[in-house]
Amino acid sequence: MRIPVRPKKSLGQNFLQDNNVVEKLIRFIVPSKEDSFIEIGAGTGVLTSRLAPLAGRVVAVEIDRSLIPFLNQIPLVEVLNEDIRKVNLQTITKGTKLRAVGNLPYYISTSILTSLIQQREFLQDMILMFQEEVAQRIVAPHSDSEYGLLSVLAQYYCVIDKGFRISRNCFQPKPDIESRVLRFSFRTGTLQSYEKYMKFLTQAFSQRRKKLRNNLLRNLQISPESLDSAFQKLGIAETVRAENLTPTQFDLLIQELAL
């Protein structure tokens, strides 16, 4: 596979150039004619062109105007020359939940993920490619050194399948590190709203090395007695840091504190 353009580093352009990986991705996605896809950062359309004949609908979002002619050549694809950060998923769902896929531009991959989670009511699932480091942060278990706000947020709203690793040699230009594809299936049931949960996590992780208790006392309008009583009720030790709590424990704490 030859890449027909000069890649722009500023847009995180690392084009996939290995057909075996594209086929492996397709097998992992398992597209069907019932599915509507949004592909984020479609590039020259390497994945888009394999996906389009197998899917019901494909909307390809690409910020780089110079790549749009490549995408326009692919039959049955709706091409959006937009910044994904400005795309409101509701405007493109047409009543059917979307499956989000993409080899994400690394410089904004975490903000794309959080924005997709925030708009999850319009999504069926997500199969997204990240740099391995970021993928490891997303899936890290609690109390792990990699576990942080992003891990809690992603694991609270999604069940995450660790997918597979992709060698840096499969991209043009070669990124510094390997990539990994993750599958995110959204959890059902009653969950906190994104806004409330995210606000609480931001307060809890505001000073990572400090005790959770101190971060919450500093950031919430709450007495030490009420906080200690909530901790006690949930069996949370006074000495824990935010990184020691599971996503569910954060939820229970929000409920207990009646935030």
Ligand code: SAM
């Ligand atoms: N999907 C292609 C592939 O796998 O070969 C390209 C993947 S490349 C890692 C990321 C793509 O995202 C680039 O084509 C880049 O131009 C595009 N991109 C970067 N920032 C974007 C943004 N804010 N909104 C939409 N697309 C963006």
